[in-house]
Amino acid sequence: MAFDKSCPGARTIREPTPEDVNCPSCDEAVEIWTDELKANCPSCGTKVFREQQPSCIDWCPHARECVGPEVYERLKSV
Numbered sequence: 475m476a477f478d479k480s481c482p483g484a485r486t487i488r489e490p491t492p493e494d495v496n497c498p499s500c501d502e503a504v505e506i507w508t509d510e511l512k513a514n515c516p517s518c519g520t521k522v523f524r525e526q527q528p529s530c531i532d533w534c535p536h537a538r539e540c541v542g543p544e545v546y547e548r549l550k551s552v
């Protein structure tokens with residue numbers, strides 16, 4: 475089994491880190507984790523979307539097994 479072959483793209487999902495995104499309405503910094511696509515602004519409640527980088531989920535045939543079916547479905551359904 476090639477456990478060490480997990481791609482860097484999936485690592486941001488399997489080992490998420492928070493990113494600050496500025497709210498488009500009030501410019502408050504909103505923390506969005508790399509395995510989340512959006513968060514609500516704590517200040518004004520606006521839905522803030524993380525800038526999506528091209529994700530391996532979109533093209534990798536192994537993405538489903540790589541990040542796990544639950545996470546895969548969650549990210550695909552948005």
Ligand SMILES: [Zn+2]
Nearest residue numbers: 497500515518
């Ligand atoms: Zn806001």
